Amino acid sequence: MEVRDMNTGYLIQLSAKLMKNNLQKRLDEENFTVSQLAVIKDLQMQQESGAPLERFTAVSIAERLDMDKPTVSGIINRLVEKGFVEKLSHPTDKRAQVIALTNESVVILPKLEQVSNETIEASLKGFSDIEKDKLNSYLIRLISNLRGD
Template sequence: MNEKTAAVGAWEALFRAQVTIMRELTACFPTGVISFNEYDVLFNLSNQPEKRARIKELTQHLLLTQPSISRLVDRLASKGIVEKLSDPGDGRGIVVALTDLGVDVFRTTAVRHAEAISARVGGTLDADELLQLTKLCTKLRLGTPIAEAEPDDRLCGGIDDEADADEARSEPAVAEASA
């Protein structure tokens, strides 16, 4: 197996594992008070200084568009879980802050959600495998982004010729067949 096929196979395995586990965790999400995506907003706010952040900063941590995040924040604000404040440094910006109720909702949900994660992920992998997975995922996250590669090595511009197009179409099937 060549390096490119191995990389595509590893990506397919990582992506499929993430999708499967996310579906399971979403299906057994432990609260009727907030949704899984709303929890993600609270999780990110809880990790910020003073448990507050600009909506623009939240978009860097969430896999949602800014309009979607704004709608989530509006729903959370209507429940009293967050409050929207004017950004003192930029009158056009909005700061989102956890309320006391929001901190309580987050903590309660986080404990039960962590139990589900522990059962699913920890119930499948042993301590050494969990440590190895953490190291590998961190290494992938911190690796050189494609956009920062040398101009001749950049891949974001599309497929250059028919041979590359044929190879790109066949590789996922090869990677899947070898899994």
């Protein structure tokens, strides 16, 4: 079966899988995983937006990344071992921990973002700026529909 003969759902799934695999190959050189990048990038965005502490827990991260909590907890533990995040006591909820970026993650994030951007650029080779904007618009609408927004 040729790619042009595949249905939309399969094309979306295949393109996401290929992009993730391509990014992972590039991140291997930095001893990072796609999931680890997603977690620290999420934390950075929360930090930059001035989000409340509740947005820095493993549960919140898991919800935003559409992952289960045990998986995110494992990713966080590996990032702690590597020195890229730290777990702090939550000041008002004794059951929760606040996940914070370390200086090491702030230093490596620009390199990881460069790797990610290069992967995206390679995957969109030959697309015009208008086509890129349309693709983003379609994907945003697709995500919104699937989330029930």
